[in-house]
Amino acid sequence: MYFFTNDFDYFYKHSIKFRGGLKDLRVLFVYNSKGIDARTLLVTTQGRSLMNKGVHIDYYDICSKNVFGYIKHVKHLKNYIKRGQYDIVHSKFGFSAFTSTLAGAKPHVVSLMGSDYKLERASLYISKLFARFFWDVTIAKSPLMYNALKGKNTVMIPNGIDFSRFKHIDREIARKRVGFSSSAHVLWVSDPERKEKNFDLAREGFANLNTNDVELTVVNNVELDKVPFYYYAADVLLVTSKWEGSPNVVKEAMACSLPIVSTDVGDVTNITEGTTGCYIVESDPESIAMAIDTALSFGKRTNGRDKVRNLDVDNISDQMIEIYLKLVDK
Structure with a gap:
C-alpha cells in the first residue's frame, strides 16, 4: 500500500x-x-x-x-x-x-x-x-x-510511467519490428554489467528451463521508442535483481500486460499483487527456471495494465x- x-x-x-x-x-x-x-x-x-x-x-x-x-x-x-x-x-x-x-x-x-x-x-x-x-x-x-x-x-x-508510451501494439507487428523469430522470447531489460541486476542468475536460470525453443533476449542500449515493441513482442519479462527501489521496467511490462517473473525486490510484490501471470520467486536458478516455464505455459497477456493505472x-x-x-x- x-x-x-x-x-x-x-x-x-x-x-x-x-x-x-x-x-x-x-x-x-x-x-x-x-x-x-x-x-x-x-x-x-x-x-x-x-x-x-x-x-x-x-x-x-x-x-x-x-x-x-x-x-x-x-x-x-x-x-x-x-x-x-x-x-x-x-x-x-x-x-x-x-x-x-x-x-x-x-x-x-x-x-x-x-x-x-x-x-x-x-x-x-x-x-x-x-x-x-x-x-x-x-x-x-x-x-x-x-x-x-x-x-x-x-x-x-x-x-x-507515461501510459501513452505503452499503447497496445499488435504482436506480429511488434515481433517483426524487433526481429523476433518464431521462438518464445524471455526479456531481460538492463545492462548486464550492472552487478545489482544479477544477469548471471538470469543466465543460470535460463539454462535450467524445461521448455524448448525459447530465447533469452537482453534489451540494453536500444532506441527508447523501440522498447514498447519488445514488451508486446515478448512472452515473459525476467527480473533477477539483487535490489531495486521501484523498477520502472516492471511497471512498463505491466502496462503492456506482459507476464513477469521477478525476484522479490523493491516494490515488485506490491505492483504485481493479484495479477495472474506474474510470479515472485526466490533468487536461485531452479526457482527462476520453474517460474519461467510456468509463465510460458500461461500463454496469454495479463490484466496488468488495469492493475497499474494508478501509477x-x-x-x-x-x-x-x-x-x-x-x-x-x-
Whole structure:
C-alpha cells in the first residue's frame, strides 16, 4: 500500500493562491544521468507531466561517474540555483541530493530511487542522517526503503510511467519490428554489467528451463521508442535483481500486460499483487527456471495494465505538486 496524499482541497486552493498559479512555481530537477538515456527519460517523463499541469521545470544534469564529479558541481549548482530563483529543488538519486545539499538547496525534496541508497550500512546511515537534518521531504519508492529510513518527513511515492508510451501494439507487428523469430522470447531489460541486476542468475536460470525453443533476449542500449515493441513482442519479462527501489521496467511490462517473473525486490510484490501471470520467486536458478516455464505455459497477456493505472505519471505529479505547495506555504 502506497502512502499517497489525498488533500486535494488543499492542493487546488493553494495552486490558485500561489502567486499567479502553478505557472509561477519554479522547480529545479537535479539528477545524474551518467550518460544513460533511460535515467534521463525517467526524470524528464515526470518533468513533462508537471509542466503540463503548469509547473515551471528546469533540469541540472551532473552527468558524472565518480564522487569527484559530484563535488566539482557544488559551486556551479549553487550559482545555478541562485540565478534561477527556484521555489523548490528536487534531487533525483541520493548522490545528486548530497551535491544539492552542499550547494545550499532549500526547500529540498529528495527522491531516493533504490540502488542509490541500497541497504549497505554506510549509504543507508548517511541517507538517514541527511533526511533527518537537511532534507525537507524524502521520497522513498518502496515499503522496504520507507521502513529503512523511518523519517518523520519521509513519504512513499513510486515512480510513475507515461501510459501513452505503452499503447497496445499488435504482436506480429511488434515481433517483426524487433526481429523476433518464431521462438518464445524471455526479456531481460538492463545492462548486464550492472552487478545489482544479477544477469548471471538470469543466465543460470535460463539454462535450467524445461521448455524448448525459447530465447533469452537482453534489451540494453536500444532506441527508447523501440522498447514498447519488445514488451508486446515478448512472452515473459525476467527480473533477477539483487535490489531495486521501484523498477520502472516492471511497471512498463505491466502496462503492456506482459507476464513477469521477478525476484522479490523493491516494490515488485506490491505492483504485481493479484495479477495472474506474474510470479515472485526466490533468487536461485531452479526457482527462476520453474517460474519461467510456468509463465510460458500461461500463454496469454495479463490484466496488468488495469492493475497499474494508478501509477500513471499524471497521478504521481498531483502528489508531487501537493508536496511542493506545502513546502512553499511554510
